[in-house]
Amino acid sequence: MPPDLDVVGIGFGPGNIALAVAFEELELGLSAHFFERNSGPSWQSGMLLDGSDIQHNAARDLALPRNPRSRYTFYNYLFERGQLFEYLNLGLPYPFRKDYANYITWVAGEFAGQVTYGSEVRAVRAGGDGGRFVEVELATGERVHARAAVVAPGRQPRIPATFATVADPRVFHSSLYLHRLDRFSARPRPTVAIIGASQSAVELALDVSRRWPAATVVNIIREFGHRQKDLSPFSGEVYFPAFTDYYYDSTEPARRELDRQLRYTNYSAADPDVLNALYVQMYADRLDGVERVRLVRNTAVTAVGVSPDAVRLELTEVHRGQASTLDADVVILATGYHDLTDAAGPQFLPGILGEVAGGVARAPSGHAQVDRDYRLLPGGGGSLPPIYLNGLCETTHGLGDAGSFSLLSVRSATIATSIAKQLANTRGEEAP
Template sequence: MYDVLCVGFGPANIALAVALDELWPAARVKFVEREPAPSWQPAMMLDGADIQNHPSRDLVTPRNPRSRYTFTNYLHEHGRLFKHLNLPSHHPLRKEYAGYVKWVAETVPADVDYGQNVTAIRLAEADASTGAKPVEVLTADGRRYLGRSAVVAPGRSPYVPPVFEALPFPQAAHTSRFLPAIADLDRDFAGTLAVVGASQSAIEVILDLMGRFPAARIVNVMSGYGYRLKDTSPFSEEVYFPEFVDYYYRASEDGKQRLRDLLRPTNYSAADRDVIDTLYLKMYEDELDGRQRVTMRGNRLITAAHQDGAGVTLDLTERITGEQEQLTVDRVVLATGYRDLGTKGRTEQLPPLLREVAGVLAVDPETGLSVGFDYRVENSTAGRGAPPIYINGLCESTHGLGDAGSFSLLALRSQAIVDSLRQRLSAPEGATPATDLVGAASLAATR
């Protein structure tokens, strides 16, 4: 019986492992991870791609700058600190940050079972002596884990538009599977590849395809007119401050929606200037050279997609003129983002792994899963006495953009979860933990 069962060992739960090591080393904790070894975004390790946040907003620095698990210390221990500080760039390369994440995962003294695909999270039978129901985690190869609590960090589900759901891999592949989807194509590939979307990832994929397959034709299909610059104003970037989490969490549902609409360009459907400028310049240079490798199809809705021999045919409708056309390509890369928790639009009501305990969790038909300020999923009436279950990294709808797959608040969120776990698991039977009354005080304490 573990004190805490943690599903997933990506950046969110790696940061949690560091917080547990530094704040609650006596806890009995088990991490269960699907992949055979620690990794971060392996399908998007593209040449020249960087991260989009300050490197010191890493797995631990905002919570404990003196920790040995900081990105700065990683550079120091690998003899790259001065060279990195001399780089002519604002952000680290994604490859280097992936190396940092892997280093922390391998260095922190966490008990991790790799290669274990979790198939179900349930409530086990009540303990005969205490009456408490432990969390039960089951894996595909028959392993069974029991815990007094659980922290679920499976990562957000890729959003695949309905018109593409029936298409096989690799004819249609989300960016989360980009490199495997093109692994069988050789450098002389001269076919046509479609990239759907207008995000940072879409441009990164196009630039990679241009360099990887010089003879290929690339068609970029997007619902908007063209690429928008990401809102990187320092005033807008304060949405990644801990104070904004408090502000957003306490806002009404209408207020949350207004904030989402206003602040969406800080993270979604937009791209950094460096990649936009690079793509535009490459397209211009191609024109000078008398060729056109990249074609833009803006203001297009994709109304159907079907397999056509070894390729894919897309039915497109121009949103302004209503003109309809067909586009046949060899493969489609979907830079269409990820699902959030919720009930409207590109959302899912709860993480798929929690479907078997949905009956004991509080779910609002309008807003979806009810999550406390300490990231604990609140229990329904039927779930009274159920063990605490936390969601780590999926709570943008309740906690704001800092939970939008960003590193910015990983360290502070981990502290909030550890503080709440300690209070709940050590509280006398029937007592109300302080986190129910005042929220995750550890976030506020960092101000």
Template structure:
């Protein structure tokens, strides 16, 4: 097995065999790093992160936006409330505890929680190689080790992998061929918008979707660009209130994971039908109210800045001299309408789940090199163990491999990009890893 020359930054890691390599160092694998330390994992570990530093939702750091979950559902508290890595201790060590408590906020500001994530990540800097975007993952049959290659040409070796690549944005087919500087997903919102605003005066922007994020983007556009016309296109009748009933919120309890995981495929579909609006196509009351009052305020001033095209499906998106034109079909009357001269289109269209639907993927793209080795169901969707482990299909062999997140289809809504169960999932992976690796030997290097 050949080993590429590594950057000076990671020269000490060249050829080294790690007991576990985590791919991605966002909240999910940060929670795992905490668990490995606090539960005294004896083996060596390394995390590979494609960005130059740890970032959490950097393109959605909108003024006033919050995290939509209780601050104690952080990176560690549900597993170990005495940890130094709790959000509460972050506030204490940064001399903001009493000021934060005095805010009277139900949920912390998104910008402060992002700072908390970066603060925790800083404690594990020695275990992270940044600027390392993974390009291939292979198994060396001679050593039965994973060989992870990054875009720098570096190669890292491991007895086990924990993948936390983040969720894949949904780009509807109508927008597949559009210029990415003018038509972009919310995960690129602030950066792309700022670039456009430098190039031209923004006059008309469309926001596609009926979620919390769609409203937050519309509010940001309304406050930031007073002369801007904003058009929202959504399938629903109007922005729907999120289901935050205490009974529905049990989907974020650890017991629900077992209930959901052990349910039949048909039972899972039934659960999903009932619980869809706890997490999707819905928004919190505060942002709905702010948008509604803002639109009323505009009306009082004789303005018509925000238009909502409800019960609508997008048929096409085509370039024009002044930007893009959306062709929208009103599903109630089956009438088509064109929305011309759009300077930008922001896609608040969500993320892919695992499955066979039009917006699903059978496995995360990062697993493409291992796909033929993975155990799948009859539709080709990867099977995920209760301990988040992926198994090899019959006739193949794989070292221990885990998916830290992206497991909503198997483990339920607590896996839908929420912080709620991160720390408990990290514990489950730690326990399984320890069992799979057995007695860990000292780190070695590939000759």
């Protein structure tokens, strides 16, 4: 029995939305359908804070770096919405996050006929004709067959081991912040602990203290202070396509050294505007004799206990070993997201690929082997149908896969043209 589709997409966030755009504009003649577990298009819905921006150039959108003439660019979205001149008149270095979320929803709406929302994928496996095709099992039990699959479920929140077994609604990841605002209203003067030194941690410290002026925000970080993001244009070249080639062709020890050098272009650091805003607010509060935001430096959370009255954090100063405790009403984990890890790590591959994971080749480090075109490679002389990872390949492709939009449109073209080539080979045709 032939497959139902050429391509099945799992997830319809920015990565696979950009892929749908690429399929259309590259005119590859491929039939594709996407399954998205959310009830509709959304992007960072829990962190659309007032005044927050996207931290990258507006032109690095779903299409423009691949096709500047595309109608799916951010600037054309503004034009079609009648907002272009007003936006240009703002003089903002980066667009508001809310504006970009609306843009993503607008593009997704153009492909509504290719997406089934509210549909969760349970498993992706090889199936049919000797395992050359892909079988996707939905949570309803329905099975969809395709010649290729593109898996883009988004990266999973990183929950520190200390919090891994804490199942309490007062403790949650930063990505859920706006969905958990009701947790702050239980007490008139809540104590809110924010764990981490990320951009999100700084943004949340500002947002909580502005929404609830009577709250006490305690930001716990392992280092001496918040670090400014590396915004050098030289470091910014990690988001060039040429760097992806360089990184991919490097040895694994070389990749880890590059990760060390370039970490602060994206991780454990924040933009100058929010750092300055927080520092100024803390200084102004001291002039008024109050402390709405307290920074607890050089400190690790070593244990967590919960009671009806509070979440108790046991803290240890990392240099002097001094122990202390903090009772919080809310704990927000601004601790980032997982990339793919080695075979013993928390996310060797997304869970829905569990049935094919055993047939995937391993690098010497234990990571899954992914080809330059983002296709999973088979191990041990075996075979796999064409299964691609969209937005999950930082360990093999570098920081351009670190959740940034910068290379998203270029990556979508790489995946789309590779799929066309792979399927043409199986059919004995010429690739478009």
